[in-house]
Amino acid sequence: MTATGDELLTTSHEYNACRNAMDFVAGRSGARVVAVDVPFPIGSSDEVVERVLDGASDKTRLAVVDHITSLRENRPGSRRARDRDAGGRCPRSRDATA
Numbered sequence: 424m425t426a427t428g429d430e431l432l433t434t435s436h437e438y439n440a441c442r443n444a445m446d447f448v449a450g451r452s453g454a455r456v457v458a459v460d461v462p463f464p465i466g467s468s469d470e471v472v473e474r475v476l477d478g479a480s481d482k483t484r485l486a487v488v489d490h491i492t493s494l495r496e497n498r499p500g501s502r503r504a505r506d507r508d509a510g511g512r513c514p515r516s517r518d519a520t521a
Contacts, residue, residue, distance in 0.1 A: 425484050427453030432478050432486040434461045434471075441487055454484070 425431065431445045435458055442456070449456050459478035461471055475488055 425449070425452040425454040428482060429454040429484045430480060430482040431456045432475065432483050433458050434475065434488055435459065436461055436463070436490065437487065438489050441489055445485075445487060457483075 425448060429452065431449055431454055433442060433445060433456065437445075437458065442458075445456050448454065457478055459474045461474055465471060471488075475486065479486065
């Protein structure tokens with residue numbers, strides 16, 4: 424349960440559906456979503472850990488650190504991967520794979 428003044432911690436790479444849920448909970452309870460910036464590309468995984476821990480405080484009640492990879496659309500040989508590798512724009516539709 425969150426309350427006014429609580430913090431929900433995430434990163435700048437948060438999957439949008441998860442971020443929407445965090446915003447919803449924060450809006451209902453008076454909590455605040457704190458999104459720490461994680462640059463891309465990163466130098467090491469330690470950089471991510473350091474930034475997330477630096478963003479945490481005694482008010483942090485939840486931390487969400489996720490990463491979504493679409494293996495289906497980005498697999499080697501797919502149309503999306505070929506377009507990306509050729510420097511073209513990646514198609515956005517789910518049926519854009521070979």
